[in-house]
Amino acid sequence: MLVKCVIIFILTAGKFLFVKNSQVNIARNRQAFQSTTRVYSPDDTSYAYRANDDNINIHHLPQTVIFQCSATSAYETGSWISIDLGKIYLITKVMVLSRDTNRYKDLKNFTIYAEDFPKSTKRNFCYYKENIVKRALSTALSYYETYDCAVNAIGSFLTVDHLAGTKYLSLCDLQVFGDFIKERDYDIIDYTNNKFYAGTPFNPNLQLSHLMDNNLTTFFRSRNEENINKLPFFRLDLEYYYEIYGLIVVGATSANSKEFSFMYISISDYPQTMKSTLNKYCVENFNPAQTSYKDGKSYIFKCSQPIRGQYILIHMIDENDVKSKHFFEFSELFVYGRKIGNPNSNRNTKDIVAMHESSIDRKSFLLDGIYISRGSSFELNQVNNNYVRATLSPPIDIKVFCITANHAGTVNNGIRITIKDISNVQKAYLLSGNYRYEQTVCEIIPETQASQIEITSLGSHAILEVEIFERGIISTKFKIMTQIIHVYSSKNISY
Ligand SMILES: *[C@@H]1O[C@H](CO)[C@@H](O)[C@H](O)[C@H]1NC(C)=O
Numbered sequence: 001m002l003v004k005c006v007i008i009f010i011l012t013a014g015k016f017l018f019v020k021n022s023q024v025n026i027a028r029n030r031q032a033f034q035s036t037t038r039v040y041s042p043d044d045t046s047y048a049y050r051a052n053d054d055n056i057n058i059h060h061l062p063q064t065v066i067f068q069c070s071a072t073s074a075y076e077t078g079s080w081i082s083i084d085l086g087k088i089y090l091i092t093k094v095m096v097l098s099r100d101t102n103r104y105k106d107l108k109n110f111t112i113y114a115e116d117f118p119k120s121t122k123r124n125f126c127y128y129k130e131n132i133v134k135r136a137l138s139t140a141l142s143y144y145e146t147y148d149c150a151v152n153a154i155g156s157f158l159t160v161d162h163l164a165g166t167k168y169l170s171l172c173d174l175q176v177f178g179d180f181i182k183e184r185d186y187d188i189i190d191y192t193n194n195k196f197y198a199g200t201p202f203n204p205n206l207q208l209s210h211l212m213d214n215n216l217t218t219f220f221r222s223r224n225e226e227n228i229n230k231l232p233f234f235r236l237d238l239e240y241y242y243e244i245y246g247l248i249v250v251g252a253t254s255a256n257s258k259e260f261s262f263m264y265i266s267i268s269d270y271p272q273t274m275k276s277t278l279n280k281y282c283v284e285n286f287n288p289a290q291t292s293y294k295d296g297k298s299y300i301f302k303c304s305q306p307i308r309g310q311y312i313l314i315h316m317i318d319e320n321d322v323k324s325k326h327f328f329e330f331s332e333l334f335v336y337g338r339k340i341g342n343p344n345s346n347r348n349t350k351d352i353v354a355m356h357e358s359s360i361d362r363k364s365f366l367l368d369g370i371y372i373s374r375g376s377s378f379e380l381n382q383v384n385n386n387y388v389r390a391t392l393s394p395p396i397d398i399k400v401f402c403i404t405a406n407h408a409g410t411v412n413n414g415i416r417i418t419i420k421d422i423s424n425v426q427k428a429y430l431l432s433g434n435y436r437y438e439q440t441v442c443e444i445i446p447e448t449q450a451s452q453i454e455i456t457s458l459g460s461h462a463i464l465e466v467e468i469f470e471r472g473i474i475s476t477k478f479k480i481m482t483q484i485i486h487v488y489s490s491k492n493i494s495y
């Protein structure tokens with residue numbers, strides 16, 4: 001029997017840790033990322049996952065066979081590929097299978113690391129390969145090169161950094177072996193059944209699953225044309241409350257696409273879509289030099305510290321160049337986080353605060369969680385002197401008030417929220433009206449026992465959604481959610 005079983009005893013804090021040296025390839029079919037992607041045609045695209053999937057084929061005959069290996073752009077320097085192993089391992093061995101094409105010579109001069117996130121500052125060296133990896137003539141084991149890692153190659157990502165200049169980083173198979181050390185705090189969040197909101201216009205057929213399908217032909221796009229949607233955004237409304245560690249965004253491949261630039265990514269307790277102190281930023285004004293090799297390019301964002309929240313906002317702000325035609329687009333979005341709790345656990349959307357408007361009855365669409373202007377809305381404008389008003393009984397201590405609104409022009413007078421407290425003292429808050437068509441804007445309200453809320457427009461706005469976050473609600477299950485619960489059931493509404 002050739003079963004190799006190495007038992008390692010590590011003395012840690014007076015405890016023996018029992019680890020078994022596994023013969024299982026821990027990289028197979030795990031999520032893979034690479035710096036850029038060689039795109040020959042929509043089908044013949046050398047995705048990162050082709051390096052570690054079940055389909056191993058070393059040939060490339062474009063007329064008959066789709067190349068089944070990974071490959072970065074040949075025009076890029078500093079290319080890399082990274083496999084998410086999902087758990088923390090002591091990596092002991094890496095095996096590489098090159099290709100059976102003349103470009104096999106491109107695969108040389110690379111360093112292998114174990115790390116906590118792709119291209120991390122916390123990386124542990126595994127192996128340096130200087131010379132050309134042998135040409136694969138078949139997929140037999142003898143054509144693989146095997147590298148034994150340096151000691152302490154501990155990590156949950158295995159990354160190969162190519163140092164060989166403008167050459168393909170192309171792998172037909174990549175196998176990784178190691179000893180399980182422990183579970184990782186964070187993982188890829190499956191948000192495909194959650195909701196998203198983006199300012200119009202955006203590609204109407206987008207489904208969230210398209211952003212996790214490893215398919216460059218399905219992507220999110222919001223166009224930032226002159227005078228249209230100058231502040232494009234994409235907001236992911238997570239169903240649960242999370243601690244977010246980082247994000248990996250993969251760009252699109254369209255001819256007009258540019259680098260993922262002028263980007264801000266925040267995590268928030270509130271649905272605010274414009275730049276705000278309510279948003280906790282993981283990325284601020286990310287603005288890489290424009291390069292020609294941008295197809296399927298991966299942008300790695302590890303937050304400097306984990307950030308908690310329920311809404312992930314990606315927005316583009318190029319205030320110095322509002323006339324330029326940027327495309328805001330990306331094909332994949334991988335969010336790494338840890339679930340903290342369920343903010344909906346004591347929220348009953350049927351019973352949340354009801355609103356009505358002067359001439360029309362109850363406006364349930366204001367509370368339906370549908371933000372898009374293609375859904376229901378109604379026009380509030382100063383000329384008609386109409387308003388939305390809710391009477392709150394018992395009173396509510398509103399912490400944050402959010403309105404999603406749309407307007408036709410680039411500049412518009414604002415929206416006024418008037419809050420009446422239990423002593424009939426009124427206080428007005430003015431939200432800027434310059435939403436560049438459509439945004440969710442939130443206002444922090446000082447401690448007040450509000451008995452009535454009224455919304456009026458000083459210009460003309462279509463109101464799509466209203467959300468009220470109550471101060472100091474202690475959720476029985478998750479204390480952490482204190483400030484983010486929608487107003488819910490126990491309140492009685494009178495008109
Ligand atoms: C490997 O790449 C580095 C960085 O580009 C370069 O300095 C070095 O000369 C290369 N070594 C070989 C053997 O190609």
Ligand SMILES: *[C@@H]1O[C@H](CO)[C@@H](O)[C@H](O)[C@H]1NC(C)=O
Pocket residue numbers: 215216217218
């Ligand atoms: C990628 O998506 C396109 C469009 O939905 C689809 O036609 C194609 O089959 C997908 N490719 C793969 C490999 O799933």
